[in-house]
Amino acid sequence: MTVPPLGLQAFGIDPIGASFGALFAMVWGISGVYALLTITAGRRLRFWAYYLSAAVGGIAVAFAQDAITFYFAFALMALSSWGLVAHFLSRESLRAGRIYLTVTVVSEMPLLAALMIMVADAGSGDLAQMRQSLVGGGNTNLVMALVLGSVALKIGSLGVSGILPLTYTYTPAGAVVALAGASVKVGALAMLRLLPFGTGALDAWGAGCIVLGLATTFVAAVLGVLTTHPKAVLGYSSASQMGLLLTAAGAGLAGDAAAATGAVVAYSIHHGLAKASLFLGEDLVNASTGWVRTAAAAALALPALALVGAPFMSGFVAKYALYDALYQVAGPAGRYSRTLMPWAALGTAALMARFASLSLRRPQGPDVGLQASHSYAARWSVFACSLLLVAGATWLWPAEWVESAAEHALDPASLWTAVWPVLVVAAASVLVTALRRSPLPGVVVPGDWMLRIDGLLKTFERKPVTRLPRPAPPPPRLAWLSASEEVLTSWLVAGSVFMLLAVALVLLASRG
């Protein structure tokens, strides 16, 4: 017998890991500094215990080179983040924490199974070897389904988009920056680490990812425009943008490996930094009054425009990397996805308009002299740093996709593609504002149907004993299970059942 190496030993730096590692380190760093300035005394120990564990996992995951190390870092980050989501211990944040934890535990199950099967097939725990042995092994489709299923839950794909707004809405600003900017990008990293790109054998899976990704992009945009809280809008926007990342991964499965890898990395960096900046700005707008509030809101235009993909912004670079990858995809999936891309930008622009409207109309708190304090100035410098990163990082990143985008930057057709969604939404916003005084009411609760998971969890817990006499409760949903357990525990039944099983076993075995 041979045993694949055990233990946490395989950390290493490769180009993909370096890019993601740099992104994660920057975002967790910014988020941490902001948390240092905003988390109030008395909560600090609780906050940092979870934050630092999550940060260790969230940064280490980029450098993990084998299955066990990868799973360890991933799990450390995901489980520790519960403490960040539930930080305020309010009813809503505890509920968000419970649902987050449930979804996390459920999503790690297929990931673990996929890793186990891949290691068994490859005879090695090395991620690169596992990827290579996937095609041609007997379990290709099974592993693809498991990995994509797990990632889809992680990044809030179609149907489960609510998990991102639900967690972001109740998480303190100093942590939500990291969750939205870095944690969710681990889903993108997982796709690069576990899915074999450019093999030519997984075209159908690629097309499926492209379709699912684009569908997520549009549906999440609609949900986001209809939701009620500015942070939830950003959450739905994340789900929508992660849909584009899934599309990019689909392009890798069905087309060219290098172009798609570039697209996934570029899009992750762009979106990670822009989202971090948006959450910082949102918190500043909320904490400020007077003209400073207006200034903060105005500064938010930079990351918002970047997210939409306006010319010369980071989103412009990332979009072109994505276009390049989609051009390598043959067949209708590639063609239609390229046609739909500008409409995705329209959705993003609408989300940003909704975000601006909701965050500006959020009721202002009383002026408590916060703006005169040192820490308030420091908050602004953190926000300014993030703005600089949004403006510059994607251009300065040492990678090929920058050249491709630079070639397209002054091309009139591509400029127009990038500009018209912004103009349409701007015009529509002006129109709506002119026609009605109050903002559009929201109908989608942050988290949409996923809030019901909490009720589902409760059916498993026995009701606590109450002192007041009550009418007889309806039988619990799993009563048959307890009842069958009562029957099974009697010795007579147990013995007879076992003897029957044994006879059946002998009969079964003697046939074969």
Added chain:
Amino acid sequence: MMAWLPILLPTLAALLAFSLGEKRHAARSTVTIAIAVGASVVVGLLAASAFEGETASASVEMMPGLPLRVEADLLGLLFAAVATSLWAVTVIYASGYLKHTRNRGRFFGFFALCIASTNGVALAADPLTFLIFYETLSLATYPLVVHTGTSEALATGRRYLVYALGGGIAMLVATAWLISVAGSVEFTPGGALGTVDTGQRLALQSIFGLFVLGLGVKSALVPLHGWLPAAMVAPAPVSALLHAVAVVKAGAFGIIRLVNELYGPELATSLGVAQPLAVVAAITIVFGSVVALRQDDLKRRLAYSTIAQLSYITLGTALCTPLAAAGAVAHLALHAIMKITMFFTAGSLHETLKIKKVSALDGVARRMPLTMGSFALAALGLAGIPPLAGFYSKWLLGVGAATDDVWATFVFAASGAFTMGYMLPILLRSIRQSDHDPREGVESDPRLLWPILMVAAGVLVFGLTAGTDYGPVGWAIQAIAPSFGGLRP
């Protein structure tokens, strides 16, 4: 002679405990702990020489032609090491837990006899020796289950005896039948029945079934598990050592010997007996996990968790692939240390705060942070979160299953989620805000706290050292390798 010591030393401790009477508590504790530590050292020395390839063995003639044989091989020593070293820890815990109760001499005496029998089960070199120690284990446990003497305990004790002796009869028939078919065989890595006439198929299948019936009682295979949740009426140290480590693992260990070293993985597969066993084990895993979700009594929740986790061992063994078999052996050791941590904690909560229900746990982590921190470590390990101990056995089991039986990989992965499902509510409740009076002090009696910290440290350390040769995981791999043609780098 060396090979007898792990059995004789606890027997000596039992004799001393009985003869010291009911009054001299300090002397009894000191003697027992000293002997437990000594026995652990002996097991360690035996293991050191077994790692070098020199296996100690010994035999004594009971009747002409019926020898009692023991052999200190790596597989048996791993189980003996777990039982003996955790015995030492449990004695410290029990001396704190039982400080207000009567009949402590009887308790410690039978406790030591249980360990002697367990070590006998671990080191038995042939099925007959195994059977004899297996039966003495059943009998030595009875006084501990009924220790409190309440009518509930006595009823549970009767139930336990019916199950245990019923299983014993099946074992007796199986052993006798086996000897008549195959002669006096010894456990041999890779299988001892190679020479048996293939015309005996039906007999061999029936014998396997009878062995599983006997071993399945102690390893709590559904539907033979009924005694285990009921036995939670026993004091916490009994639940901890016997219902997480010694008694239940004797059943699981028997299945490991049966499949790998009596029938051998190849014969068990070709006879078609391994697959049905795997299916029963998988059903047990799912059943135990789902029932555990709904238990409000903390010890009962842990008991159903044990039922599920024991079947990890059975399922891994029944899959008959090298990595799954290694994972099964590793899980035998690692589950022991995780579950004993949890039972210690449950006992400590009951003893210190009179809490028995999960729904009453609100805020206990603020009152007993170290205790509940240890519990959390063990619970997350049990759910298979790396780098804690439980991850590595589950990893080997899942990877081993994936080579032939992918469905079993899903059982392992899914039951990790179930484990989270019944452990996380405990952890989340324990860190809620609470109104415990700070003047009550923190933590509990140091004799309860320190054993918990020691075993919890093991959960972490054995996980972090999983990549080395001499941790439980590396030990398990080397112990099972001979059954699969040795270890290749």
